[in-house]
Amino acid sequence: MNRKEFFARVGFGAAAVLVPACIAGVATSCSNDNSSGGNPAPTGVDFSVDVSTGTLATNGGFMVTQGIVIARTLTGSFLAVSASCTHEGTNVNYSASGNKFVCPNHGAQFSSTGAVTAGPATRNLTEYKTTLNGNSLRVFS
Numbered sequence: 001m002n003r004k005e006f007f008a009r010v011g012f013g014a015a016a017v018l019v020p021a022c023i024a025g026v027a028t029s030c031s032n033d034n035s036s037g038g039n040p041a042p043t044g045v046d047f048s049v050d051v052s053t054g055t056l057a058t059n060g061g062f063m064v065t066q067g068i069v070i071a072r073t074l075t076g077s078f079l080a081v082s083a084s085c086t087h088e089g090t091n092v093n094y095s096a097s098g099n100k101f102v103c104p105n106h107g108a109q110f111s112s113t114g115a116v117t118a119g120p121a122t123r124n125l126t127e128y129k130t131t132l133n134g135n136s137l138r139v140f141s
């Protein structure tokens, strides 16, 4: 057996094992819904960020820090939710035009308060409180 034949057989063997597992839903990496996925939402949150510079200085901007995505809406108010998608943990992005959070990995969507509006995620993001004092935005549980 030459090298090409060896890899052809090994590759086929792996596919023969994995494809039925995916079809049967046995392999977790093939799952469409992993409700236990993602990192736990931060608890005991209480920190401040400067919104006079960076992405939060502009309406529609957002940033991720300390496991939380902080967004500035098109009308200038602030939102904060846990950043880790509850499907498999990818950090969500803020879509200013839709005023929602969207996961770039498999497309889950969450409302401005973190509620699931489109799967495959099934659990909400955690919403945090915000208060603005001058240019200092406090984010807290």
Ligand code: FES
Pocket: 085, 086, 087, 088, 089, 090, 103, 104, 105, 106, 107, 108, 119, 120, 121
């Ligand atoms: S990680 Fe799959 S939708 Fe977010």
